[in-house]
Amino acid sequence: MKRTLLLVFVLFSLLFATAYGSFADNFDDNSTYSPLWLPVSSGGPSVSEVNHRLEITIPATSVGGTFYAGYDPFSRIRGDFDVRVDYQLLTWPAGNEVRLGMMMFGDTIGYANMVRCSSTEELYIADFYGAPLPSPRVTTTDMSGKLRLTRQGTTIIGYYYQSGAWVSLYSKVVTNADLGVSLRAWSHDTIFPDKEAKVAFDNFQILQGSLVPAVPAIPEPSSLLALASGLMALGLVRRRLSSK
Numbered sequence: 321m322k323r324t325l326l327l328v329f330v331l332f333s334l335l336f337a338t339a340y341g342s343f344a345d346n347f348d349d350n351s352t353y354s355p356l357w358l359p360v361s362s363g364g365p366s367v368s369e370v371n372h373r374l375e376i377t378i379p380a381t382s383v384g385g386t387f388y389a390g391y392d393p394f395s396r397i398r399g400d401f402d403v404r405v406d407y408q409l410l411t412w413p414a415g416n417e418v419r420l421g422m423m424m425f426g427d428t429i430g431y432a433n434m435v436r437c438s439s440t441e442e443l444y445i446a447d448f449y450g451a452p453l454p455s456p457r458v459t460t461t462d463m464s465g466k467l468r469l470t471r472q473g474t475t476i477i478g479y480y481y482q483s484g485a486w487v488s489l490y491s492k493v494v495t496n497a498d499l500g501v502s503l504r505a506w507s508h509d510t511i512f513p514d515k516e517a518k519v520a521f522d523n524f525q526i527l528q529g530s531l532v533p534a535v536p537a538i539p540e541p542s543s544l545l546a547l548a549s550g551l552m553a554l555g556l557v558r559r560r561l562s563s564k
């Protein structure tokens with residue numbers, strides 16, 4: 321029975337992967353596209369889709385080994401991809417030790433994260449699975465900019481944007497597994513100087529890559545019902561996003 325359910329799920333996945341080549345979310349409707357995105361937060365930070373963008377506040381009172389807020393993915397991206405997002409630093413005191421990032425991660429080992437952070441220097445960092453430490457980085461004065469991750473085969477490349485062009489910061493063989501994309505801001509008790517920071521993401525785009533639902537280990541009937549509902553909702557989402 322479970323094998324049959326799994327087969328149904330795979331067929332759903334293939335149909336879905338075929339149907340969804342690319343999409344964009346400009347956050348202009350000030351409403352989370354559920355189940356495309358899942359708002360997440362821990363330790364005090366908050367996330368809200370307002371002012372036609374995705375705003376994340378890290379209050380001075382935030383606490384935790386890692387505290388964060390942002391959007392996590394409902395879905396995974398399959399195959400070669402090209403994913404981009406704009407960012408703005410709305411409240412950004414020097415040395416605030418907050419990081420914002422666009423992270424690709426999956427259900428197995430392997431991730432890639434393009435980060436903008438404020439530490440003793442203002443930095444772009446490529447935090448990739450298996451990369452040498454300290455992670456590849458470059459200093460910047462940008463208070464707004466763009467982050468991009470692409471994959472060809474198993475090689476992921478992280479970019480930032482400078483003087484009207486994409487600049488490759490780091491390239492590494494990571495994985496060809498399905499990966500979700502997360503937009504988050506975060507910090508850690510051990511380094512956070514208790515200064516509020518506020519950032520925003522905007523104009524999220526998947527220009528290449530097939531979007532597929534996250535695969536549970538063994539789908540149960542209730543999961544399939546939820547999946548069917550999710551696919552129907554995502555169909556509506558796709559039409560809404562395409563109409564923007």
Ligand SMILES: [Ca+2]
Nearest residue numbers: 346348372522
């Ligand atoms: Ca927008």
